[in-house]
Amino acid sequence: MSKTTPRPVTMKDVARHAGVSRTAVSLVLNGRDSVALADETRARVLAVAAELGYRPNAGARALANQRSDWYGLVTEIVTAPFAVDIIKGAQDRAHVDEKYLLIASTESDPAAETAVIERLLEQRVEGLLYAATWHRAVTLPEIAREVPTVLVNCFDREGRFPAVVPDERAGGRRATERLLAAGHRRIGFVNLDPDMPAAVGRRIGFHETLREAGIANDENLEIYGHATADGGYAAASALLDLAEPPTALFCANDRMAMGAYDAIKERGLRIPHDVAVIGFDNQELIAAYLRPGLTTVALPFETMGAKGVDLLAAIITGQSTATETVTVDCPLLERASV
Amino acid sequence: MSKTTPRPVTMKDVARHAGVSRTAVSLVLNGRDSVALADETRARVLAVAAELGYRPNAGARALANQRSDWYGLVTEIVTAPFAVDIIKGAQDRAHVDEKYLLIASTESDPAAETAVIERLLEQRVEGLLYAATWHRAVTLPEIAREVPTVLVNCFDREGRFPAVVPDERAGGRRATERLLAAGHRRIGFVNLDPDMPAAVGRRIGFHETLREAGIANDENLEIYGHATADGGYAAASALLDLAEPPTALFCANDRMAMGAYDAIKERGLRIPHDVAVIGFDNQELIAAYLRPGLTTVALPFETMGAKGVDLLAAIITGQSTATETVTVDCPLLERASV
DNA sequence: GTGAAAGCGCTAACAT
DNA sequence: ATGTTAGCGCTTTCAC
Secondary structure (H helix, E strand, O other): OOOOOOOOOOHHHHHHHHOOOHHHHHHHHOOOOOOOOOHHHHHHHHHHHHHHOOOOOHHHHHHHHOOOOEEEEEEOOOOOOOHHHHHHHHHHHHHHOOOEEEEEEOOOOHHHHHHHHHHHHHOOOOEEEEEEEEEEEEOOOHHHHHOOEEEEEEEEOOOOOOEEEEOHHHHHHHHHHHHHHOOOOOEEEEEOOOOOHHHHHHHHHHHHHHHHOOOOOOHHHEEEOOOOHHHHHHHHHHHHOOOOOOOEEEEOOHHHHHHHHHHHHHOOOOOOOOOEEEEEEOOHHHHOOOOOOOEEEEOOHHHHHHHHHHHHHHHHOOOOOOOOEEEEOOOEEOOOOO | OOOOOOOOOOHHHHHHHHOOOHHHHHHHHOOOOOOOOOHHHHHHHHHHHHHHOOOOOHHHHHHHHOOOOEEEEEEOOOOOOOHHHHHHHHHHHHHHOOOEEEEEEOOOOHHHHHHHHHHHHHOOOOEEEEEEEEEEEEOOOHHHHHOOEEEEEEEEOOOOOOEEEEOHHHHHHHHHHHHHHOOOOOEEEEEOOOOOHHHHHHHHHHHHHHHHOOOOOOHHHEEEOOOOHHHHHHHHHHHHOOOOOOOEEEEOOHHHHHHHHHHHHHOOOOOOOOOEEEEEEOOHHHHOOOOOOOEEEEOOHHHHHHHHHHHHHHHHOOOOOOOOEEEEOOOEEOOOOO
């Protein structure tokens, strides 16, 4: 009595119904011109295939072709509001090459990571994309070397893999320039833990832009905060309570900017009237919903995902071989806080 | 001169090196006890396989087994801070059955959706999970019927598919009860667009809990807002400016609670001292970073993902056949706003 | 123009 | 206990 799922229709079925050989069906369905087929035959095959609801078996095809058309994407999906955008960018880009993404998640547990990649390799993925949710140095399991691999939003500690990373420094410049353009000269910088590549790059961009504008460096205006709203609140508070407080705050991430908003409002100051704020990351949920909307520098996750596939494809087809690191621009997103 | 990727080692290779037949290798590697093999042979095969770095070809195995071990998960990944958790829950649960998830994303464009499912079926997925990012009625493309399908965080308009959805009503109860327990009697309710299942369910829970507590319904205390921070701000403002303002606000989502925070703080009131706030959704980025942290009812995405796979597996193995709808509890997350 | 045949890597029934 | 064989669905070469 159990509902038996009918067995999928195969090429053999199509061939039989159309009264031709399996070869003919294959040729027609794959549009091979190498061999000339009678238009009549071609049409009949197509018709029968449609009628029967023929659907190619991707696995069988991969076996015969010795080509899976798959890339593996491994990412720390748990912690990842960002992962989604990388996935989207990668998926869309893969689609244009008619490649598909096998997405696997890890929890940055190295053992699990190896196991996950192992599974991907069993599926015979043609290449691997390894995406991090925050920009950092990583160490891939050895097993990743068995197949072309590209890092996204992270880089290999020893530089053995090609990588795609955000241009933090240019992002820092961009934020600073925006504040400068709005007339600010005393800009407070609430930075992240200085160990992070993000903190380093953004800071360099900040300082070099200031220098180029002929603004002397004021150490009091730079402060490190815990990368949370509370951290931003504390840091911003300290800055605002300075004898000569800044008129603008560059927060190295949106969460800290969220805290900074509180500190500013608490002092009866208005954004951007009394104090301008600019963030970094463009975490939609925060930046778009803060009041006023937060002007921020966006991390180009989608673009990085796409670029990653680009690079991977180039490597697989042999057009690129270097372990080059590609840098992606961080665009400014204007909202209403500057 | 191009780096030739070595062809993966196959069972045949292992057999040759071990001096046994391919059958023997298959038997050993799959731990088949049906046929007795000499321990010595068994050990030799294992050793050779390890030495050669043999890795099974999942596709070939699927072909021979007529079983892919895959489920397809289609979701609107673009807009989805939530999708991630559903994916995680589903993936972890699938893992225990040694099933794998093929994740595909759509942008709710019906044509694209059909195409995406088509691809999944070409991979011969054994079943389909269709996950929405917000709880609602959906209409699946006909093609989804070709294979067992379970809806997650949504339900079929005609009830033809089994589904897993959050228990909005119990969630509404839970929030209200929490406020009641804190001693509040005048509770303002900032609800979502009343067309949404979420709004309907949460509202019912709210009202029935109030009624059971013997609190008369006060229409002035219920208001609909646009589902954004601005909407929450406006709605909360209206409530707070009432002649007899509420002492607590139940916001039907965290974004609106975010706006409510602003409205409250602007009036010099303190949370939760003067006004308590409870949200819904538990959007980490907001709820955890708001100051004070937002107490909220969590949408059980991870559990729903897991339950979805559960149901799907049951259907595939014929243990469940009904188009039942499973309801998942929404737990309360205490932070500091009540 | 069309079809027979071999092979992709793996499984399993069957014979030895 | 071990090996032979056919077959999973598809592709492609090569002879007709």
